[in-house]
Each structure stands twice: as structure tokens, then as C-alpha cells.
Amino acid sequence: MHEYGIAKGIIDTVLAEAEKHEAKKIKSIELLIGEFNNIVADALVLNVEMLAHGTAAQGVKLDIKRQPLRVKCAACGKQGEPKEALVFVCPFCDSMAVEITGGKALNIVSIEVE
Amino acid sequence: MASLSGRHHPKDGTSNAMKKIEINKDLKGENQEYAAANRELFLKHGMKVVNIMSSPGSGKTALLEKTAAHFQDKLKLAVLVGDISTNRDAERIKLAAGGVQSEQIVTEKYGSACHLDARMISEALPRIDFAQTDILVIENVGNLVCPAGLYLGEDKRVVLLSVPEGDDKVKKYPVMFREAELLLITKMDLICACDFDPKKVEAEAREIKGEIEVLRLSAKTGEGLAEWYQWIDRLESRATSYE
Numbered sequence: 001m002h003e004y005g006i007a008k009g010i011i012d013t014v015l016a017e018a019e020k021h022e023a024k025k026i027k028s029i030e031l032l033i034g035e036f037n038n039i040v041a042d043a044l045v046l047n048v049e050m051l052a053h054g055t056a057a058q059g060v061k062l063d064i065k066r067q068p069l070r071v072k073c074a075a076c077g078k079q080g081e082p083k084e085a086l087v088f089v090c091p092f093c094d095s096m097a098v099e100i101t102g103g104k105a106l107n108i109v110s111i112e113v114e
Numbered sequence: 115m116a117s118l119s120g121r122h123h124p125k126d127g128t129s130n131a132m133k134k135i136e137i138n139k140d141l142k143g144e145n146q147e148y149a150a151a152n153r154e155l156f157l158k159h160g161m162k163v164v165n166i167m168s169s170p171g172s173g174k175t176a177l178l179e180k181t182a183a184h185f186q187d188k189l190k191l192a193v194l195v196g197d198i199s200t201n202r203d204a205e206r207i208k209l210a211a212g213g214v215q216s217e218q219i220v221t222e223k224y225g226s227a228c229h230l231d232a233r234m235i236s237e238a239l240p241r242i243d244f245a246q247t248d249i250l251v252i253e254n255v256g257n258l259v260c261p262a263g264l265y266l267g268e269d270k271r272v273v274l275l276s277v278p279e280g281d282d283k284v285k286k287y288p289v290m291f292r293e294a295e296l297l298l299i300t301k302m303d304l305i306c307a308c309d310f311d312p313k314k315v316e317a318e319a320r321e322i323k324g325e326i327e328v329l330r331l332s333a334k335t336g337e338g339l340a341e342w343y344q345w346i347d348r349l350e351s352r353a354t355s356y357e
């Protein structure tokens with residue numbers, strides 16, 4: 001269950017931003033989440049809903065943009081997405097000598113407020 | 115990951131005062147800040163720090179019981195144990211070696227997190243007497259996935275894989291293995307009862323991380339423990355921090 005900690009980080013950040021901009025209500029949050037982080041979207045939504053309750057973010061919608069995992073293979077030199085989630089094997093030659101080149105993002109991109 | 119993209123709220127005419135604010139904040143930044151602060155403290159007090167990770171039940175606490183008992187008169191060892199609930203493991207280590215500082219981090223108060231993060235370490239450090247600590251060993255929460263992504267400020271990472279878990283785990287959880295300096299194959303006393311090929315595990319671990327060290331041991335019979343103790347004795351601070 002590491003979605004709680006992330007949800008806490010999101011809610012703390014967006015509430016502070018909303019206050020800074022004197023917004024009364026946070027309507028939506030745009031997130032960029034790399035597959036590497038192994039986050040279960042439903043669990044994240046539940047935790048955000050729970051933490052948002054009774055705050056300016058109550059009822060907020062999450063707009064989650066998924067960033068696929070990409071690896072660069074040291075054996076064959078190609079880049080691509082592994083066939084299986086979180087199994088870092090080259091999709092072309094099955095080598096495990098890969099470097100992760102994408103999918104680590106865990107960002108709050110923007111929020112919509114009123 | 116169940117994707118929720120496309121779940122936009124309706125843009126009806128009622129949201130006239132709607133405003134978009136760009137934030138672009140990296141949510142991992144906070145952990146990195148705590149980790150850097152932890153690291154600074156460790157360096158200042160000349161402490162070397164090891165982060166031990168594995169699935170639940172691989173034998174982390176059993177190994178630390180032996181390790182604490184072995185080192186209690188030889189060097190100043192302190193242990194921080196993470197678990198979702200109960201102080202049992204920290205108590206087990208105190209029972210095994212009364213002279214060793216052993217403190218628990220219960221993640222229940224951090225939303226029952228399945229890993230330790232740098233902030234939890236930072237909040238637990240006041241319970242450790244730095245003057246009485248040369249080496250701090252952190253037993254992470256049992257989990258082969260999440261702890262790998264969270265730098266605590268440590269010098270070295272050790273991952274345990276026990277014989278009964280099976281020899282296919284390196285391929286299944288490569289992130290954990292690519293983040294570790296040392297792989298301990300534990301419960302070697304059970305090798306006859308299990309279809310486990312330690313050579314295959316070593317070869318796959320090296321394929322992921324060429325310079326990984328691998329030791330085979332059993333906390334029960336004592337096999338291989340001497341090499342592990344040597345590894346602890348030789349510990350050096352890490353020059354660069356983890357990503």
C-alpha cells in the first residue's frame with residue numbers, strides 16, 4: 001500500500017497551491033504516473049478521495065496520464081517497452097542488461113480550480 | 115495499472131471561474147530531500163548504513179538476530195526494523211543481543227505503508243544514540259517491489275532471497291536486484307527440500323547487475339555467516355547517492 005503516501009503528497013501540494021491562488025475549490029488534478037512506480041490507480045483514487053474529504057479538494061477528479069516503461073538494451077542496442085509489466089527484459093532479444101529510460105515519472109502536472 | 119485517463123469532469127457552462135494552474139511537481143522530491151538530510155547526518159556521525167530488503171519471511175530478522183549477537187562486543191551496531199504493525203522484530207533482536215540498540219518503525223501510523231521511506235527514518239533517528247553507532251542496519255518492510263524505489267540515505271543495499279521462495283524471483287522482481295550491492299541467498303539448509311538452483315540465481319542477478327556480490331547462507335545452521343560478517347566488517351561509505 002504505497003498509494004497512501006503518494007495521495008498524501010498530492011493533497012498537501014494541491015491544497016497549498018489552491019490557497020496560494022485563493023481558489024475555493026479544486027475540481028481536478030492532472031497526474032503523470034510512470035509504470036515503474038507500480039501504482040494501482042483505483043487505490044490512489046480511493047486514498048485521494050479519503051484525504052480530500054472536508055477540504056477544498058473534496059470531490060476532486062483525478063486525470064491520470066500513464067507513462068509507459070521503456071528500456072534500452074545493452075545487448076542489442078534497441079529501445080522499447082518490455083512485454084510484461086515491471087519485468088525489465090529486452091522485448092527484442094530477452095536480455096536483462098537493460099537500462100530504464102522511461103516510466104519513472106511521478107508528477108503533479110496541473111490542477112483546475114475555481 | 116488501470117488507466118483512468120480520459121476521465122475528465124464535464125466542462126459545462128457553470129464553471130465560469132475555472133482556472134488551470136500549472137504545478138509540475140515531482141512527488142518523489144520530498145523523499146529525496148529527507149534522504150539527503152539523513153545521509154548528511156550519517157556522514158557527520160561517521161555511521162555506515164545498510165538497507166536490508168526482501169519478501170516477508172525471507173529471514174531478515176533471523177539473520178539480524180545472529181548478526182547482532184555476533185557483533186555486540188565487536189562493534190557498535192544499531193538496528194531499525196520496519197513493519198506494518200507490532201514491535202516483535204525489534205524485540206527479537208534485543209532478546210538475541212541485549213547490547214545492541216534495536217528500534218521499531220511501525221508503518222501503521224504512515225497509512226500502513228508497505229515500505230520504509232526517508233521521512234520515517236528521519237523521524238526514527240532521534241531514538242538512536244549516534245555516539246553508540248558505527249553501523250546502522252535497517253530492516254525494511256517485507257516487500258520485493260516498493261522499497262526499491264525509495265532511497266533512505268543508506269550506503270549499501272542488501273536483498274535477501276530465501277530458498278523456499280523459488281529461483282525465478284530475480285527475473286520476476288528485477289528492480290529490487292538491480293538496486294542491490296549484495297544478494298544473500300538465505301535458508302540454504304532447505305536446499306535439498308526445494309527445487310532451487312543457486313547458480314541460476316547468481317547468473318541472473320549478474321546479468322541484471324554485473325558487479326553484484328552473492329553469498330549463500332543459513333541463519334539456522336550458521337553456513338556462510340562468516341562471509342556475511344566479513345562483508346559487514348568491510349563496509350565503506352558510498353560515494354554517490356541513489357537516484
Ligand SMILES: Nc1nc2c(ncn2[C@@H]2O[C@H](COP(=O)(O)OP(=O)(O)O)[C@@H](O)[C@H]2O)c(=O)[nH]1
Pocket residue numbers: 168169170171172173174175176177256300301302303304331332333334335
Ligand atoms: N530453515 C530455516 N528457516 C529460517 C532461516 N532463517 C529464518 N528462518 C525462518 O523463516 C521464518 C521467517 O523468518 P524471519 O527472520 O522472521 O523473516 P523476515 O520476515 O524476513 O524478517 C521464521 O520462521 C524463521 O525461523 C534459515 O536460515 N533456515
Ligand SMILES: [Mg+2]
Pocket residue numbers: 174175176203253
Ligand atoms: Mg522481520
Ligand SMILES: [Zn+2]
Pocket residue numbers: 073074075076077078090091092093094095
Ligand atoms: Zn536487446
